[in-house]
Structures are given as C-alpha cells and as structure tokens.
Amino acid sequence: xxxxxxxxxxxxxxxxxxxxxxxxxxxxxxxxxxxxxxxxxxxxxxxxxxxxxxxxxxxxxxxxxxxxxxxxxxxxxxxxxxxxxxxxxxxxxxxxxxxxxxxxxxxxxxxxxxxxxxxxxxxxxxxxxxxxxxxxxxxxxxxxxxxxxxxxxxxxxxxxxxxxxxxxxxxxxxxxxxxxxxxxxxxxxxxxxxxxxxxxxxxxxxxxxxxxxxxxxxxxxxxxxxxxxxxxxxxxxxxxxxxxxxxxxxxxxxxxxxxxxxxxxxxxxxxxxxxxxxxxxxxxxxxxxxxxxxxxxxxxxxxxxxxxxxxxxxxxxxxxxxxxxxx
Numbered sequence: 001x002x003x004x005x006x007x008x009x010x011x012x013x014x015x016x017x018x019x020x021x022x023x024x025x026x027x028x029x030x031x032x033x034x035x036x037x038x039x040x041x042x043x044x045x046x047x048x049x050x051x052x053x054x055x056x057x058x059x060x061x062x063x064x065x066x067x068x069x070x071x072x073x074x075x076x077x078x079x080x081x082x083x084x085x086x087x088x089x090x091x092x093x094x095x096x097x098x099x100x101x102x103x104x105x106x107x108x109x110x111x112x113x114x115x116x117x118x119x120x121x122x123x124x125x126x127x128x129x130x131x132x133x134x135x136x137x138x139x140x141x142x143x144x145x146x147x148x149x150x151x152x153x154x155x156x157x158x159x160x161x162x163x164x165x166x167x168x169x170x171x172x173x174x175x176x177x178x179x180x181x182x183x184x185x186x187x188x189x190x191x192x193x194x195x196x197x198x199x200x201x202x203x204x205x206x207x208x209x210x211x212x213x214x215x216x217x218x219x220x221x222x223x224x225x226x227x228x229x230x231x232x233x234x235x236x237x238x239x240x241x242x243x244x245x246x247x248x249x250x251x252x253x254x255x256x257x258x259x260x261x262x263x264x265x266x267x268x269x270x271x272x273x274x275x276x277x278x279x280x281x282x283x284x285x286x287x288x289x290x291x292x293x294x295x296x297x298x299x300x301x302x303x304x305x306x307x308x309x310x311x312x313x314x315x316x317x318x319x320x321x322x323x324x325x326x327x
Contacts, residue, residue: 001051002302003095006283007182008207009155013084015277016298017054017211018047019286023069024062035060035290037199040282041073046292048077048301054084056185056211059110064117064170067217067290071119086183087114088129088159103316104143111152125183126153130327131161135152138172145178157183160326163198170206181208181241187287187325188212190247190253191242191319201282201293205213212276214325215285217242221257221272222297252317261312273301275314279309 003012009197019173023040035043047055055074057066067087074083088112092100103172111126126147132140144156158166158181184203188195189212202209216222222244243252260266261301276285287298306314 001299003053003208004153004283006211007203007209008123009182009209011084011155013054013284014052015284016050016052016273017056017086017284018044018052018163018295019063019213019288020055020057020070022288022290023057024065033290034065035068035070035181037073039290040069042292042293043289044070044073045077046295047289048224050295051322052086052285052295053078053082054086054188056086058091058127059093059114059117060088060129061091063070064113067114067117067257071117071176082235084124084241085118085120085156086120086125086127087123088127089114090129090132097269101135102128102140102143105134105141106149107140107143111147115152122151123153124170125155127157127159127183127185129159130304131165137165137169138176141169141173141178142176143175148179155179155182155193157181157185157211159185162326163202166208167176167202168200168204169209171207175291181206181211183211183283185211185213187214188276188282189215189217190257190275190314190318190326191250192321194280194321194323200279204281209283211278211284211286212282213285213286214241215271215276217272219253222269224254224258249317249319253314256314256317260306260314263310264304266304267297269294270300270304271314273298274304274306276308278311279300 004015005161006013022035024034057070070271089107098106130217147153156179170180186199257268257271260271273285275297289295
C-alpha cells in the first residue's frame with residue numbers, strides 16, 4: 001500500500017479509501033444490497049490486511065447502521081490511532097425541524113450521534129455531505145470550526161457541490177481564521193468527468209485533496225455492458241447518473257476499459273481505478289466493496305501505471321454531459 005498526505009494537511013491516508021455504504025442493515029435504509037454484518041467482516045478484515053487505513057461512511061448510510069457496523073467491528077482489526085475515519089452530515093436523519101441540513105444545532109446533534117455509533121471520541125474528517133441552501137455558510141463553517149476546537153473532529157471536508165459553493169465556504173472560513181477543508185469527495189470517474197472543468201482546478205489551487213466517489217460508475221466500469229449486479233438491479237440512483245447525456249460515448253469508454261484490462265491481464269475495476277489514481281489531484285478513490293475480491297482489484301490499481309497511449313484511449317471517447325450527483 002502507498003500513503004499520501006491529504007491536501008495541505010499532514011494527515012497520511014492510504015491511496016484506497018474503503019467506502020462503507022455497503023455495510024449496515026438493509027431494512028433501515030434505502031438500499032436492499034447492503035450486507036449483513038457477518039458478510040461485511042471479511043471485507044473489512046481484507047482491507048486492513050491490505051494496508052487500507054482510510055474508511056468513509058455517513059450518518060445517513062442505513063440510517064446510522066454503517067457507522068454502527070464500523071464502531072462494532074473496525075476496532076477488532078485496527079487500533080484507533082491507526083485508522084482514519086470520515087463521516088458526513090446534512091442528509092435527513094429524522095422528521096421535523098432540524099432533522100437535516102447544516103445548521104449549528106443540527107451539526108452538533110449529528111456529530112454526537114456519529115461518535116456514539118462509531119464508538120470513538122473523535123472523527124478524523126467530519127464532512128458536509130451536500131450543500132445546505134438554507135443555512136448561511138458562515139454559520140456552518142463556524143460550527144465546523146468549533147467542533148474541531150472541541151476535539152470532536154480533527155479535520156473537515158466536503159462532498160459534492162458546485163465549485164463556487166466550495167470557494168464561498170473556504171472564503172468564509174479564511175475570513176474568520178477558521179478551520180478550512182482538507183478534502184473534497186466528489187463525483188469523478190471515466191464516465192463522468194465534468195468535475196475537471198472547475199472543481200478539480202479549484203481544489204488543486206486551494207490545496208484540497210480529492211477523494212472521488214463512485215470510481216467505477218456504480219459498477220458499470222467493472223463489468224461488461226451485458227452484465228448486471230444486485231446493486232445495479234435495485235439502485236434507483238444509477239440510471240439518473242449514467243443513463244443520459246453521453247450517447248454512445250459511455251459504451252465506447254466501457255469497451256476501452258475492457259480492452260485495456262485484457263491487455264494488462266487485470267480486472268476492469270483495476271483499470272478504472274488506476275486511471276483515477278493517475279490524476280495528480282486524486283489522493284484516494286472511495287471504493288465500495290461487497291466481496292473481498294473487490295478489495296484486491298482496487299489494491300492492484302495502486303501499483304499499476306498506465307501508459308500514455310492507454311490513458312488517451314480511455315479518455316478520447318468522453319463527451320460533455322449534464323451535471324449530476326450534486327443534489
């Protein structure tokens with residue numbers, strides 16, 4: 001495993017981050033493909049054995065079930081000081097006022113819930129999951145700063161939003177000498193590259209490390225177009241992300257990934273992740289896993305350097321498309 005500093009911070013993270021949306025009781029959330037705890041443990045163990053120290057979750061994943069799984073199982077395999085945990089807030093956790101969003105009240109309520117479920121007294125990176133159009137960003141950034149100063153989080157990060165929103169949030173923190181973001185978890189893969197227009201250059205300029213979500217485009221880059229998966233059959237979000245806007249380009253890209261994988265003797269997933277790792281702004285893609293073999297495919301990408309000709313073949317078919325994945 002390789003490790004890199006995350007953004008301008010001194011925090012060192014593995015080049016693969018294990019996304020933990022797959023873990024948690026399915027009857028508590030929106031996803032029927034989440035794993036039972038006994039099925040998730042071998043995946044978590046394999047990740048730790050491979051040197052992954054970076055784990056991503058959110059309060060809304062299985063309505064806290066993902067955090068509970070990590071809190072119950074991760075400390076059996078990794079000392080707290082060796083793990084880097086990120087969790088997120090803003091999504092709705094309960095009905096009624098203050099059950100969602102990024103107000104000061106909600107953020108302080110939600111981090112206490114996350115700390116309890118994760119069985120820890122601090123979060124390494126506390127992230128805003130999506131932009132809150134109602135709460136003033138100055139209130140949100142001050143609350144995040146106070147959470148860090150209270151010792152409940154070590155750093156802060158953000159997830160998908162427009163570049164102007166990230167710039168506005170960073171400026172609000174800078175004006176008040178507050179805590180600033182060290183990471184951006186955005187939507188970026190070979191089938192969706194709109195982030196390269198503004199978000200990626202902005203993060204590079206600000207010294208914010210990028211940890212892209214859905215590096216395999218919800219699995220589409222990991223299998224032949226004729227194949228499917230349990231998640232692909234039941235995930236209502238996937239069609240909204242990838243079924244419009246790219247014409248035949250998506251099929252061409254998937255075919256190019258398959259050809260590159262066959263030539264290199266590796267999986268399609270390894271090629272797609274290796275492409276992201278070749279981008280200078282990327283610290284660690286967030287990979288989902290429902291089998292231990294998925295960990296192995298991701299780890300293989302860390303040491304795989306793609307030739308310029310291969311990179312060009314993977315990138316050439318892409319066509320600009322509508323912005324998706326932010327709300």
